[in-house]
Amino acid sequence: MSRQLEYTGRAAVALLATVLALAAAAIEQGDAAPPFIGVDFAGKPVDFPAVTGGKPAVVVFWATWCGYCKAFMPYVKNIQSDYAAQGVQVVLINVKERGQGDPRAYVAGLGFTPIAVANGDAIADAYGVQFVPGLMIVDGQGIVAYRRPWTDLPAGQTVAELWDGQVRAALDSLVRR
Secondary structure, three states: OOHHHHHHHHHHHHHHHHHHHHHHOOOOOEOOOOOOEEOOOOOEEEEHHHHHHHOOEEEEEEOOOOHHHHHHHHHHHHHHHHHHOOOEEEEEEOOOOOOOOHHHHHHHHHOOOEEEEEEHHHHHHHHHHHHHHEEEEEEEOOOOEEEEEOOOOOOHHHHHHHHHHHHHHHHHHHHHO
16 A cells, blocks of 8 residues: 555656646746747648737637637637737647647638648647647737736636737737837
8 A cells, every 4th residue: 555655646746747847838928939830721831930020929729629719719800800900910820639620621710811820739839838728929029928827717708808808908018019
């Protein structure tokens, strides 16, 4: 019995160390956003942050099965429309799909044309994104100006409106500079 407790204790310590290491690696507000070259759903390269042309970008790590993502995407569509004149880009990065959905069809059905990256798990790892949606704003100089904080709100309109307000407030402070 004591061996089992000793093993369980060591396993718990190892798990905690892994979780803390991952959390420490997360890109936070004020950090430089890691550049990446992804591939869009047509097989063309997406070079970030070059693709933003020095303008702010709303970056969303998403999956087709994510209820939070589904609730938030109509707001992302409106954000793109409302901030297009200021050059704000929307970059959607598909992650954690695990063969459960059709991300290409999902993006095609959104009703707007974002920059969309397929198979972005390695990019999510570089940003320390553990849960979807990963939501952040990268300013025109490549610095993370906003990263979605943790919430215990359920998926739906309330949390989507909360994030919409936070994103718009961050964008407003960036485009007024």
